[in-house]
Every structure is written in C-alpha cells, then in structure tokens.
Amino acid sequence: MYLKKNIATSESGFIFNPSTGDSYSANPVAAEIVQLLKQGTASSSVKEQILQKYEVDPFRLEQDWDDFMNQLKEANLLGD
Template sequence: MKIKNNIAVSDNGFVFNPGSGESFTVNPVGLVMLNMLRKGLSQSKIVATIIEEYNIDASSVERDLNDFKEMMRQYRLMQHDDE
C-alpha cells in the first residue's frame, strides 16, 4: 500500500484528492509523515526520522503511524503497490 500519487498536499496541511474531489486537513506531525509516505520511505525510516526530531519513543510512533495509515486507507488515499 502506498499513497495515491495524484494526491495534492499543501504546506499548511490541506490535502486534496483530485480523483474523488474530497479534501482533508492534517496536523503538523501528520503532514511530516504524509510527505515521507509520498516519497515512499519505509516504515522504519519514517519512525527513525520522527524519533530523531520529536520527543517520543519508537513504539508509540509505530502505533500512531499504523493508525494514521489506516485512516488514510479508509479515506481512500492509499492504493495497492501495483496500481
């Protein structure tokens, strides 16, 4: 699963899905994660970057990242790797 590549993300956390016409907002940590996901970074790389920058432990980030991805999946912002 990866982020659909036509998703538009602005610097202030506004997310637009041109395929569905839906818009979303993300908070700053969500924006950082979303941008890394769009670049195709691995889960472990993302977790490592976050704990480097923020005052938080790895297992919490991992749990939150999975939850975040699950929300993105529910909002149909993710696609299968072969799509």
C-alpha cells in the same frame, strides 16, 4: 502501501484527493509524514526521522502510525 500518486498535498497540511474531490486537513506532524510519503520515502525511513526529530517512544509511534495509516486507507488515499 504507498500514498496514491495523484494525491495533492501542501506543507500546511492540506490534502486533496482529485479522484473523489475529498479534502482533508492534517496536523503538522501528520502533514510532515504525508509530505515524506508523497516524496516516495519508505515508511521505515519516515518513522526513523520522526523518532529523531520528536520525543516519542518507538512503541507509541508504531501504534500511532498504524492508526494514521488506517485513517489514510479509510480516506482512500493509499494504494497497494
């Protein structure tokens, strides 16, 4: 799964889906993840960067990651 190519993002966490007209606001960590995904960074590498940068338990990160990916999928922002 990857972030759809035409999704527009900003550093401030604004996400715009030009296919549907929907827009979303992401919190700073989510915005960082979305930016990295947008640049084509692999999921494993994004997770690694988050683990290095923030004090977070790897197990907790996995849980939150799945949750966030589900939200992105629900919002029609991910492609197969």
